[in-house]
Amino acid sequence: MITKTNSYLLSKLPERIKNKIQVNSNGCWNWQGEKSRNGYGRCWFGGIRHQAHILTYNLLKGYYPEKLVLDHLCSNRQCCNPAHLSPITQKQNTHRGKAVLYKSIRK
16 A cells, blocks of 8 residues: 555655565565565665665664664565564564464464
8 A cells, every 4th residue: 555655755765776666555565676585675775785674764764773673563574664664672573573473373
């Protein structure tokens, strides 16, 4: 679903990054370019290889503290929508990941 906010944020991204994003009905910005073995989007920007979700977050929301990691609130590793990303500690991220895993196992 493309909302005014999504549309505005997407318009601020460099064209070559924006062209690799497909917005789905949940508002996820699914990365259509290269992906890592773990399913995270990857791209080259400024001569440096980046994870797509980190790059879009940094470009659109600014940098987050170095000790934190970005958690996908939507649980979609291909998503690079900064509204679906939250800077948290690695410990919190591991705990959230286990909670999602246990929830899916119990179904």
